[in-house]
Amino acid sequence: MTFKKIALAVASATALLCGSHAHATVTAYGFTVSGPWFDNSGTPYGMPFSPSLSGSITIDDSFSGIAAMTGFSITTGSKTWTLADFTGAGSSTLSFDGLGNLTNFSLSSFADGSGSMYIYSNNTMGVGDGQGAFNACNGCVSLGAGVPVTPSVPEPANVALALAGLGVVGWRLRGRVQAQIAA
Structure with missing residues (x-):
């Protein structure tokens, strides 16, 4: 699976999570x-x-x-x-x-x-x-x-977005480390 496909899947899941969250007041x-x-x-x-x-x-x-x-x-x-x-x-x-x-x-x-x-x-x-x-x-x-x-805790959609971003960064770093080990 290419990086672009994974990034697109993560972006789609994040958009779904963010779009479906009802904002409480x-x-x-x-x-x-x-x-x-x-x-x-x-x-x-x-x-x-x-x-x-x-x-x-x-x-x-x-x-x-x-x-x-x-x-x-x-x-x-x-x-x-x-x-x-x-x-x-x-x-x-x-x-x-x-x-x-x-x-x-x-x-x-x-x-x-x-x-x-x-x-x-x-x-x-x-x-x-x-x-x-x-x-x-x-x-x-x-x-x-x-x-x-103002709520004192982050909204779930923002947390999901941050976790998705960290996952993509970790996945990319893992690939670089594996490439360096192989070389």
């Missing part, structure tokens, strides 16, 4: 929570009455539904809620518009062993510590515009 959305709060009973996790809060939610559009949520953060008093607090939630949803932008999220029935939180974008939020302290607001959640997040 990871997007971070900020959201704010601010009054009107109604203070049902106490201050869960040391959360002040009628606080202004800010948080973020990160979405990977290569997944659907709640599985697309890859990051979450908001602090309510002494408790910082992260994605781990929402693992296995049964009543959580994400909704997107026709362009793939997050338009609504609902996170509820989450527990840290004693407390809970619910958030409905552009609607309500509630936080309870499981000890009787609960704080909630209506019409208080505002979702910001999404900001693309």
Whole structure:
């Protein structure tokens, strides 16, 4: 088999790998929570009455539904809620518009062993510590515009291209070494 045939086969395989890879978009959305709060009973996790809060939610559009949520953060008093607090939630949803932008999220029935939180974008939020302290607001959640997040790992197509290139270089060097040994 000639070098040209091998190079053509490697180039074809690389093009196939690169062309078939779907580019996932990871997007971070900020959201704010601010009054009107109604203070049902106490201050869960040391959360002040009628606080202004800010948080973020990160979405990977290569997944659907709640599985697309890859990051979450908001602090309510002494408790910082992260994605781990929402693992296995049964009543959580994400909704997107026709362009793939997050338009609504609902996170509820989450527990840290004693407390809970619910958030409905552009609607309500509630936080309870499981000890009787609960704080909630209506019409208080505002979702910001999404900001693309640069992935920290190389895309599979780029890795495949690099490996194919290294393979061709190694194959060519092997041929030269064999030719020198034979001479």
